[in-house]
Amino acid sequence: MTEKEMTRLKLQATQCRLNVLRMLRASHHGHIGGAFSAMDIVTALYFYKMRLDPKRPDMENRDRFVLSAGHKCLCQYSALAERGYFPKEILDTYGSLDSKIPGHPDMHKLPGIEANTGALGHGLSIALGMALGQRLSRTGANVYVVMGDGELAEGSNWEAAAAAAHHKVENLVAFIDFNGLQISGRVQDVMDFTPIAGHFKAFGWNTMEINGNCMEEVVQALDSIPADASRPTAIVAHTIKAKGLSFGEGDVAYHFWNTTDELMDRAEQELQALAEQYRKAVEA
Numbered sequence: 001m002t003e004k005e006m007t008r009l010k011l012q013a014t015q016c017r018l019n020v021l022r023m024l025r026a027s028h029h030g031h032i033g034g035a036f037s038a039m040d041i042v043t044a045l046y047f048y049k050m051r052l053d054p055k056r057p058d059m060e061n062r063d064r065f066v067l068s069a070g071h072k073c074l075c076q077y078s079a080l081a082e083r084g085y086f087p088k089e090i091l092d093t094y095g096s097l098d099s100k101i102p103g104h105p106d107m108h109k110l111p112g113i114e115a116n117t118g119a120l121g122h123g124l125s126i127a128l129g130m131a132l133g134q135r136l137s138r139t140g141a142n143v144y145v146v147m148g149d150g151e152l153a154e155g156s157n158w159e160a161a162a163a164a165a166h167h168k169v170e171n172l173v174a175f176i177d178f179n180g181l182q183i184s185g186r187v188q189d190v191m192d193f194t195p196i197a198g199h200f201k202a203f204g205w206n207t208m209e210i211n212g213n214c215m216e217e218v219v220q221a222l223d224s225i226p227a228d229a230s231r232p233t234a235i236v237a238h239t240i241k242a243k244g245l246s247f248g249e250g251d252v253a254y255h256f257w258n259t260t261d262e263l264m265d266r267a268e269q270e271l272q273a274l275a276e277q278y279r280k281a282v283e284a
């Protein structure tokens, strides 16, 4: 990938973060922390890695994306809108009754959503089933799942981890968004699952550890997934909760943000300035 292409991806991630703010302008509240920590990973998947066609969201051999930590959905809505799955005006309906983009993703309401999530701990099992199905159908499709680190406390994840390794499901890739925080405090105080990569490795997974807010490292990790590993891959992505919201980074109070006009203006200005920098570099 050229430097310009890399900068274009960073611009895209910034534009996606701005889309999140647009939704929060409409609703005045929402889960920004986990959406912003996972935004670089989700951008790399939607704009660099996954085989998909927004005009044919049901294309048989599409790669699948499952957002196991469904409360992070603002990051997926932003990427889907940016990729052209639905008109951006729909972003302004966030928080309204009958919106296609509810507080947790709904596959019956929005094209591009593959599974209903929100109750933590189910996405890895769902993604494993999809990956097995795609392998049987020989479509060549990969299945990508994004999980939270607090979510790992759900025991069902570890049944799925064992089964995925046992069945050598090499077309399954799980990102663990390791931002160190969950709803009410530090993950290590609530339910410590470190070393996360060590646990997946012990189950038989191929594992990597990266800075999940560094686009170069996310892209490199995606490029280095072995094609014939006979193993699923877990990418433990060290991130900062609310990354990109300067006054909220690493602060559990921004797991769910009740916005104020003043702070919203500041957040928007800062991200717009960053986007402008990237835009200039891309156009230079």
Ligand SMILES: Cc1ncc(C[n+]2csc(CCOP(=O)(O)OP(=O)(O)O)c2C)c(N)n1
Residues within 6 Å of the ligand: 033, 034, 035, 069, 071, 072, 118, 119, 120, 121, 147, 148, 149, 150, 151, 152, 177, 179, 181, 182, 183, 184, 187, 241, 255
């Ligand atoms: C089964 C279940 N229990 C509790 C919750 C409430 N809940 C919503 S978000 C959250 C914290 C998740 O933390 P983490 O997985 O680290 O995601 P992050 O917020 O950091 O993105 C919890 C406990 C839930 N959605 N599902």
Ligand SMILES: [Mg+2]
Residues within 6 Å of the ligand: 148, 149, 150, 177, 178, 179, 180, 181, 182, 187
């Ligand atoms: Mg977390």
